[in-house]
Amino acid sequence: MLGLCLGLAGSIWAQVPAEQLTLSWTHTIEKVRWAEDYRILPDGFILEQARVKGSGAGMEIPADAVLIDGNWHYQPKLPVLPMLKLGRTPEAGDYQLCVSSANQEQQCQPMSFWVGEPTTAQPSIELWACDIQN
Template sequence: MAGTLIIALAPEGRFTLEWVHSVEKEGWREEWQLTEEGLSNTRAAVKGSGAGMEPGEGGHWEGRWWVWQPKGQPIQRLVLAASGATGSGWRLCGADCVTLGSTGGEPILIEPCGQDGDHPAG
């Protein structure tokens, strides 16, 4: 399992992914839930709007953030491109927080482990 990082999630399989938009330089936040169907994006928020940062359907203003509930289906794998050109990476917070992809490299895959803790096939 060379190159594999295993991250413990918060109770009930929840985690938050935060980053700074590469063009608008504003914050973006997504809340995720691990379900039997896969990874489900349960809430998203952007700090402002602009190129590629339009709030989703039903977006409303909360404090300094546009917040909405994404309507997509659960996914099996979340892929984060790691160009190293954005000036920062992603901050993933589950039981603890870790920064991912702050330097260029291979894409980062976020996916559930198998039932026995092994990395899933495929």
């Protein structure tokens, strides 16, 4: 079964069965909510849609974005991303990770639900697609 692995340098800290994920966070300086929807493939992730509440430092809204319910929605045109490497520190707060698959409803939890609280000793985490054994 395809799923999501969370860890660092190939060391698996957690595995979550999933076919899709939404990663969301609040920008540390602008305090603006950001969300990205990914489809999980055996070789990585496809970023299908992104949403942001407003622009700011390093957060320019693309020209083709559409404002829906207070969020700018757009579809980035990126190749398959083999891995997502995320900065993760106590000062920045935690990510929210929502996962779903064909046989389960979307479940949303702070990333700390699966891998513990962010720490200054471990300021990053990697996400990659992996096979999960039942």
